[in-house]
Amino acid sequence: xxxKSKLNRRAFMQAGLGAGAGLALWELYRTNxxxxxxxxxxxxxxxxxxxxxxxxxxxxxxxxALDKSGQYADVFLxxxxxxxxxxxxxxxxxxGVNVTSGAGIRVIxxxxxxxxxxxxxxxxxxxxxxxxxSANARAGGxxxxxxxxxxxxxxxxxxxxxxxxxxxxxxxxxxxxxxxxEAAQKADPRIGMVRTLYHDTLRxxxxxxxxxxxxxxxxxxxxxxxxVIATDTEKVKTAMGVxxxxxxxxxxxxxxxxxxxxxxxxxxxxxxQLEGVAPPSGEMPVVLGxxxxxxxxxxxVGHGLEADFNLKGYSAYANRVGQMVASPLCTVYDDGRxxxxxxxxxxxxxxxxxxxxxxxxKGRLAGYLHSRETAAKMGAQPTGNGRRQSFNFPPLPRMTNxxxxxxxxxxxxxxxxxxxxxxxxxxxxxxxxxTTGDFxxxxxxxxxxxKGRITAPxxxxxxxxxxxEVLKRVSMVGNDMQISDNLWECGKMGQMIPVTVGTPTIKVxxxxxxxxxxxx
Amino acid sequence: MKSEELAQRAVQLAGRxxxxxxxxxxxxxxxxxxxxxxxxxxxSGSSDVSHITVRLFKQNRGAVMMCQGSSERALEDVVERAVxxxxxxxxxxxxxxxxxxxxxxxxxxxxxxxxxxxxxxxQRLEEIALNAESSVAGKDNRISSLITSSFQVxxxxxxxxxxxxxxxxxxxxxxxxxxxxxxxxxxxxxxxxSGQGDEAKLAxxxxxxxxxxxxxxxxxxxxxTIHQLNSMVGARPSPSGWFPIIFAPTAARRINxxxxxxxxxxxxxxxxxxxxxxxxxxxCSPLITLVDDGSRAxxxxxxxxxxxxxxPRRKVIIEGGVFREYLLNSYYARALERDSTGNAVANEExxxxxxxxxxxxxxxxSSPDSLIADIKQGFYVTAFLxxxxxxxxxxxxxxxxxxxxxxxxxxxxxxxxxxxxxxxxPDTFKSIVAVGxxxxxxxxxxxxxxxxxxxxxxxxx
Numbered sequence: 001x002x003x004k005s006k007l008n009r010r011a012f013m014q015a016g017l018g019a020g021a022g023l024a025l026w027e028l029y030r031t032n033x034x035x036x037x038x039x040x041x042x043x044x045x046x047x048x049x050x051x052x053x054x055x056x057x058x059x060x061x062x063x064x065a066l067d068k069s070g071q072y073a074d075v076f077l078x079x080x081x082x083x084x085x086x087x088x089x090x091x092x093x094x095x096g097v098n099v100t101s102g103a104g105i106r107v108i109x110x111x112x113x114x115x116x117x118x119x120x121x122x123x124x125x126x127x128x129x130x131x132x133x134s135a136n137a138r139a140g141g142x143x144x145x146x147x148x149x150x151x152x153x154x155x156x157x158x159x160x161x162x163x164x165x166x167x168x169x170x171x172x173x174x175x176x177x178x179x180x181x182e183a184a185q186k187a188d189p190r191i192g193m194v195r196t197l198y199h200d201t202l203r204x205x206x207x208x209x210x211x212x213x214x215x216x217x218x219x220x221x222x223x224x225x226x227x228v229i230a231t232d233t234e235k236v237k238t239a240m241g242v243x244x245x246x247x248x249x250x251x252x253x254x255x256x257x258x259x260x261x262x263x264x265x266x267x268x269x270x271x272x273q274l275e276g277v278a279p280p281s282g283e284m285p286v287v288l289g290x291x292x293x294x295x296x297x298x299x300x301v302g303h304g305l306e307a308d309f310n311l312k313g314y315s316a317y318a319n320r321v322g323q324m325v326a327s328p329l330c331t332v333y334d335d336g337r338x339x340x341x342x343x344x345x346x347x348x349x350x351x352x353x354x355x356x357x358x359x360x361x362k363g364r365l366a367g368y369l370h371s372r373e374t375a376a377k378m379g380a381q382p383t384g385n386g387r388r389q390s391f392n393f394p395p396l397p398r399m400t401n402x403x404x405x406x407x408x409x410x411x412x413x414x415x416x417x418x419x420x421x422x423x424x425x426x427x428x429x430x431x432x433x434x435t436t437g438d439f440x441x442x443x444x445x446x447x448x449x450x451k452g453r454i455t456a457p458x459x460x461x462x463x464x465x466x467x468x469e470v471l472k473r474v475s476m477v478g479n480d481m482q483i484s485d486n487l488w489e490c491g492k493m494g495q496m497i498p499v500t501v502g503t504p505t506i507k508v509x510x511x512x513x514x515x516x517x518x519x520x
Numbered sequence: 521m522k523s524e525e526l527a528q529r530a531v532q533l534a535g536r537x538x539x540x541x542x543x544x545x546x547x548x549x550x551x552x553x554x555x556x557x558x559x560x561x562x563x564s565g566s567s568d569v570s571h572i573t574v575r576l577f578k579q580n581r582g583a584v585m586m587c588q589g590s591s592e593r594a595l596e597d598v599v600e601r602a603v604x605x606x607x608x609x610x611x612x613x614x615x616x617x618x619x620x621x622x623x624x625x626x627x628x629x630x631x632x633x634x635x636x637x638x639x640x641x642x643q644r645l646e647e648i649a650l651n652a653e654s655s656v657a658g659k660d661n662r663i664s665s666l667i668t669s670s671f672q673v674x675x676x677x678x679x680x681x682x683x684x685x686x687x688x689x690x691x692x693x694x695x696x697x698x699x700x701x702x703x704x705x706x707x708x709x710x711x712x713x714s715g716q717g718d719e720a721k722l723a724x725x726x727x728x729x730x731x732x733x734x735x736x737x738x739x740x741x742x743x744x745t746i747h748q749l750n751s752m753v754g755a756r757p758s759p760s761g762w763f764p765i766i767f768a769p770t771a772a773r774r775i776n777x778x779x780x781x782x783x784x785x786x787x788x789x790x791x792x793x794x795x796x797x798x799x800x801x802x803x804c805s806p807l808i809t810l811v812d813d814g815s816r817a818x819x820x821x822x823x824x825x826x827x828x829x830x831x832p833r834r835k836v837i838i839e840g841g842v843f844r845e846y847l848l849n850s851y852y853a854r855a856l857e858r859d860s861t862g863n864a865v866a867n868e869e870x871x872x873x874x875x876x877x878x879x880x881x882x883x884x885x886s887s888p889d890s891l892i893a894d895i896k897q898g899f900y901v902t903a904f905l906x907x908x909x910x911x912x913x914x915x916x917x918x919x920x921x922x923x924x925x926x927x928x929x930x931x932x933x934x935x936x937x938x939x940x941x942x943x944x945x946p947d948t949f950k951s952i953v954a955v956g957x958x959x960x961x962x963x964x965x966x967x968x969x970x971x972x973x974x975x976x977x978x979x980x981x
Contacts, residue, residue, distance in 0.1 A: 079589075085608070086869055093612065094870040095581055095605035099598050101589030102569065112560065117567040119589040136564045136642050170608050229914070238795070238914050281940065281978050312557060313667065314702060314723060390589070392567055429907045435702060435723035438938070438981070440905040440921045460919045462906065464938050464980045512980045514940035515919055 040157055040346070044216035047079045047204035051121045055150050057285035060209040061105065062147040064130040067209055069140035070107035070114075072372070073133070073147075074209040076349060077103050077121070078391040081301070082166055082201030085174065089194050090181050098201065102391040107137040110372060115394040122134065148212030155353050158337060158344045159248035164220035165200035167298050168251050173198055175255045177224060183263030184228050188271050193229040194263075198302050207351035215351040221498065222246045223252060223342070228260050230270035237278075239459070241269030241444070242428065244487045247342040247500075257485060265486075269426060269445045276459030279446070279515035284345050286463065286511040287414055287449065291482035292426045294501030298402050299432045300439040300467030301332070305359050306385075306397040306492075307374035309434050316437040316468045317365060325365045326471035329407055332360040334369055336384055336400035337507070342487045343401040343500035350386035358385045359402075360471075371397045389495035396492060403502030407477025410503040416452040416477045422513055423447045423454050424463060426486075437467035462514035470508050478505030523548040523570065524679040524689045526595075530574050531681045533596055539576040539604040543617040543682035545827055545866050547571045552642055553672040556649040562668075564642050571784070573827075573866045576602050580611040614781025614854040615870055617682040617828065624862075626688070626832030630973055631818040634732040637693040638675040645671050648697075648736070655742035656699050667701045678823070686829040693731055699741045700725030703749045724748035729820055729963075751902050752926065755937035757979035758926050764898040765941060765972045766891055769960060771901045771922065772881070772967035774911050779803075779810055779949070780876045780965065782913040783837045783845070784863075785852030795916045795945045796843075803843045804949035807884055810838035812847060814862055814877030820964045821877040830862040832877060849874050881967040884955025888969040891954055893930040895898055899923040899941065918948045921980060938981040948972055 045054075058075055065073035084097040102119035103126055114137040118250035120130045127486065165173065177198050184194045203219040223246035231238050243265040245257055248365050288296065309315035317325060326332075336354030345354045350372045358366045371376070371386030374397050415423060430441035441463045447454045483502035490499040527544040536541035545571040548570045555563040572587040572595070585602035587595065593671050640648075649671040656667055672695070702723050726744030730736055767775055781787050782796045782803060797803040814832025816822055825831055837845050846856065849864030851871035865875045892900060904911065905921040919942040925932040943951075956969025 083605070084868060091610040091612075092608055093610065094584055094868065095602075095608040096868055097598055097602045097605060099584040099585070099589065100585045113563045115563060115565040117565075117569065119569040121589065132566060136566065138561065170605070174608070236795070237916055240914065390588075392569055393561060394565065429910070431905060431907045433723065438905075440907070440938070442907065442910050460915070460917050460942075462919065462940060463923050464905070464921055466981075487714060512938070514921055514978055514980055515942070 002035065040218045041152060041216035044204040044206050044218050044477065048077055048206060052123060053077060053121070055214060056215065057123070059150060061126055061130045061148050064127060065105055065107050065133050066145045066147065067131070067134045068137060070109040070134065070137045071140065071145060071407060072108040072210055073106060074207060074350060075103060075105050076391055078203065078207040078387070080201050080203035082195065082199065083170070084199040085177065087177060087181060087196040092180060093177060100390055103129065104391040104394065105133045106394060107133045109137040109140045111377060112138040113373060113394060117392045143438070145210060147210045150214040151212050153213055153215035153347055153351060153353065155422065158339050158346055159220055159247070160222050161250035162252050163250050164202045165222035165250050166202040166220065172251055176251065176259045180224070180263035182227055183260035184226060184267045187264055187267030188230060190230045190232055190274060191228050191267055191270065192231055194226065198224045201514045205349070207349065209351050213351040216345050217346050218247055218251060222249050222251070224262065226266050228266045228270050230274055232274045234280050234389055235274070237274055239270045239273035241266040243269070245485060246487055248340045248344060272445050272457035273459045276457040278450070278456040279422065279448070279513055281462045281513055281515050283510045283512055285418045286508045286513065287418060287421065287423045288503065288506045288508065289423060289425035290411065290478065290480050290505050291484040291502060292486060293424065293506065294403055294484055294503040295427050295488060296441055297332070297404060297503060298399060298488070298499065298501045299430050300437060301471060302334070302399050302402045303432065303434050303492070304437060305368050306399070307368040307370045307378060308397050310345065310368055311492070312375055313379055316435065320365045322369060323365055324363045325468060326360050326363040327474040328363040329474050329477045330360055330363055330471055331405040332402070333358055333405065334385065334399050334402045338401050338483070341401050341483065341500045342498040343399065345387070345400060347394070348384045348386045349388045350382070350487060352382045352384040352386060354384040354400060365481045369397045369399060371395050374473040387497050389497055393495050396495065397501050398492060399490065400495055400501065401483065401500035402476070403481065403483065404504065404506065406479050406481035406504040409476045409478050410479050411478045413506045414478055414505050415449060415454060417507065418449045419451060421449045422458070422461070423449050432467065437469070439467055440464050458515070460515050464512040464514060470511060473509045474506055475509045477506035480504045523677045524681070524687065526572065527569065527679045527681040528687065530572060530595060530599060531683055533599045534574060534576050534603060535683060537600050539578050539603050539606070541577040541683045543575045543680070543828070545573045546679045548677040550675045551672065552640065552645055554642065554649045555668065555670045556646070556653055557668045559653065561646055564646065565980040566642065568937065572757050574599060574602060575617070575870055576606055577616055578603065580615060581606045581609040582612065583609060584611045584868055584870055586868065607869070614851050616850070617684050618830055618850045618860065620685040624833070627815055627824055627831060629817070630815070630822050630824060632692045632731040632822050634693050636733040636936070637673050637695055638951065640673055642767060645673065651931050652697055652699050652738045652741055655738045656701050656745050659742050659746045660704050663701045667699070669697070669699045672696045673688040680825060680827070682829060682899035688825055688829065690824045692823065695730050695736055697728045697736065697738070697741055698725060699745045701745055701749060707745055707913060724752065731818055735818070751923070751935050752937065753935065755935040757981065758899060758936045758939045758977055759897070760978050761976070762974045763977050764895055765975045766888070766895070766898065766900045767970045767972070768900060768902045768924070769958060769967055769969055771903055772925070772970040773963065773965050774904045775970055776810065776879065776881055776967040777965050778911055778913050779838060780847065780879055783843055784845055784874045785848040785856065786874055787913065788846060789852055789855055796913050796949055799843050799846060801843055804841050805837065806841040807882050807952055807955045808838055808841050809836065809882040810879065811835065811864070811882060812837050812876050812879040816878050819878035819961070826864040827866040827872060828860065828864040830860045830864065831912050832862045835861055847874050847876060876965055878961070879965045880959060880961060881955065882959050883959040883968045886954045886956050888956045888958050890958065891969065891971050892927055892932065895927045896929060898927040898941070899936070900927050901941065905938055913945065916945055918943055919944045940978045940980060941975045943975045948975065951952045
């Protein structure tokens with residue numbers, strides 16, 4: 001169904017979208033959403049059209065940026081609009097509107113980057129920003145580089161949606177959210193507070209580079225996060241549960257993923273913690289459940305495979321390509337090209353098409369995740385992982401959708417193989433030292449394994465270990481690889497970006513488990 | 521002043537588009553930054569961006585618009601959408617801007633702006649970052665060549681206007697210097713650290729944040745960086761059992777943050793969930809007096825008004841262990857029938873959030889050295905490894921992964937890379953038996969050394 005038949009102009013304007021490019025956006029929807037790569041480009045072009053930012057002007061900006069001897073320059077234009085709703089229980093506490101617009105201009109000269117950004121997209125401001133980036137760049141002493149003729153990057157669209165959630169009527173979004181809230185409230189009488197944040201954005205970006213790439217994209221994103229607090233007054237115990245959903249989807253997401261599931265999972269986690277017993281402590285086998293445990297590998301291993309840390313020698317994986325760094329059962333990919341996933345991108349924020357990158361193959365380190373800058377310094381090819389939070393930040397090598405490939409064992413076999421240990425299923429967060437790979441993770445949902453069976457839920461569990469060590473101790477890999485339906489945001493050097501994780505069930509022979517010990 | 525005009529314009533627009541009340545916060549942020557690595561500049565950057573947050577209220581319903589990019593037309597369009605959005609929200613009688621007569625008097629010079637910082641050129645930033653790197657490199661010959669230093673200066677103009685007549689602006693400069701270094705763990709002959717053998721590397725870093733050029737102490741950054749590295753080299757596991765625990769100021773500030781959460785309006789009102797207790801209760805050891813002071817000259821979170829226009833003041837939050845005063849913004853103050861304490865911070869919620877300003881536990885009488893000297897066997901904790909989000913007063917038990925030094929016969933013997941410490945949360949806070957005399961107010965949430973009589977220690981690594 002085309003957008004034209006679904007929305008009239010008034011409904012669109014009331015949906016909370018707008019700002020300067022409102023009319024341009026409307027033009028886009030009249031021309032049909034997302035059916036071909038050209039339309040995505042056209043959408044982004046329209047968003048910047050009224051500012052007069054056509055290809056010729058972008059070339060002039062790039063040339064200005066290279067004025068003083070830079071070897072490479074790029075211009076990143078962003079215009080994003082979004083809406084959000086915050087609920088306390090079933091009451092909508094806040095309705096909100098977000099707008100972000102601006103440009104980041106970068107010059108790379110003699111291995112050093114100069115980056116300047118502005119939120120003023122007027123031509124005068126952009127020229128000034130390009131001049132500043134040029135002036136701050138390291139002097140190279142070469143003759144001035146010429147900007148190559150811009151050639152559009154055309155690739156298949158990974159986020160086909162009926163309509164971006166950002167332009168849907170508020171009542172349709174609210175109806176989905178109310179279903180998940182009700183499911184959480186009904187799940188257990190001990191559930192007190194339910195808090196829900198619904199958020200969507202429609203992001204138009206344009207990347208132009210001095211080596212001749214012009215890439216335009218329109219990225220729809222929708223996410224919802226529900227958290228509960230449950231209290232057991234008899235046991236004087238309080239517990240939290242949290243679950244989320246969404247990705248590069250429109251509201252059709254909720255046809256494939258029931259909103260009730262989000263509310264029920266958050267409630268279930270809180271219930272498991274209320275009923276949890278104290279964990280054993282010390283070194284023991286730990287079985288990591290499918291999908292969500294991927295966050296542990298993302299944090300404790302994935303960041304160590306981002307090229308910037310390796311370039312500086314900070315990572316535990318520096319200078320190890322070709323060496324065994326994990327159990328031969330482990331194969332790890334970062335794949336930015338999975339349809340609709342939170343971490344997927346058509347191309348990265350440097351105009352490089354996203355791809356699937358093999359990081360670890362049967363235990364052997366195969367390569368790193370690169371931005372243009374790290375690839376140039378390490379003599380590698382860019383991998384399409386140069387990402388940034390917004391126009392206001394320079395790109396860094398970042399993960400997209402990172403997962404461990406499935407193996408042969410069944411999940412049941414893996415649990416059956418453990419006499420006494422822990423099954424950890426969902427994590428609320430963790431911290432990692434990228435240099436040593438040491439991590440601390442807090443499972444929000446974990447169970448005791450006794451004689452090959454999952455028995456009691458556990459509360460107050462901590463997992464400590466070393467990422468590279470844990471990968472070496474993987475002794476069984478399940479055939480049940482799952483991509484997490486819970487969304488993750490990844491933070492690095494103050495920049496947050498959407499990512500996805502995935503893993504099959506994994507057995508780690510030995511990991512340190514902490515808690516209120518049964519040993520003391 | 522450009523940002524004040526913008527704030528005023530947004531409030532007027534909101535009124536014209538049908539909002540009953542409105543309030544606009546504009547933060548114009550000019551930023552310069554340098555990253556240096558091994559004496560080479562990796563990145564230089566500058567940005568000029570305005571963040572606009574407008575809260576609108578119509579028939580007791582609230583909406584928020586947040587905007588980066590401030591063209592007149594964009595503003596007009598987005599304000600209209602936000603006014604329309606208010607009709608979606610549920611009515612809430614505690615929402616609304618702060619009346620100017622409740623804002624208090626403007627304070628004198630708070631020493632949060634330094635023209636010399638605002639005027640620093642990118643070239644000068646680079647020199648300072650390189651000097652910082654040299655100071656670290658010169659401190660310890662076990663440091664390998666991998667040192668990085670990042671230096672950033674922000675010059676912000678913050679303006680606030682509301683439809684009840686408040687209008688004011690201030691300028692604040694903030695310099696942040698982060699130094700970090702890598703040390704190889706050669707000195708680990710006695711350690712049982714598994715796996716990484718000879719190639720083990722340790723990274724450590726430290727940050728200095730200040731509003732003034734004089735506060736930019738490169739020597740202090742270097743000393744802290746080296747101190748952090750030394751707290752990891754040659755680590756061994758701790759014994760297990762119940763032992764006295766001394767929290768160094770670097771870890772004790774996280775204990776302070778648990779107390780501050782207990783005393784904040786949102787936790788008290790929405791969660792009703794701190795296991796430490798409620799206002800009027802004795803929630804911790806009588807040795808603890810906790811002060812929040814947003815008016816302290818030069819303080820990291822010092823400002824002439826909070827994000828709702830309330831002037832800062834010094835408040836005793838916990839006195840002799842008794843919970844005396846909440847941290848509040850205007851929303852929670854109305855709900856709890858009190859006055860705002862000037863702790864509002866803008867976020868995406870129409871009621872805004874609450875955060876401590878400059879919060880410290882008052883120093884006690886004990887010197888940290890004498891506390892350590894009196895312990896036969898115990899744990900000197902220097903860092904929490906658990907994620908910050910896990911340090912909450914909601915859980916009934918205090919179970920955290922920490923790092924530090926093991927104490928034997930009154931002396932620090934060896935670093936401990938990771939151990940869990942645990943006890944019931946109320947017991948932990950009641951059994952604080954000593955407060956150090958070593959308060960350093962450098963930081964927003966700080967504490968002197970704290971000693972807890974005993975906790976259960978389990979070795980991890």
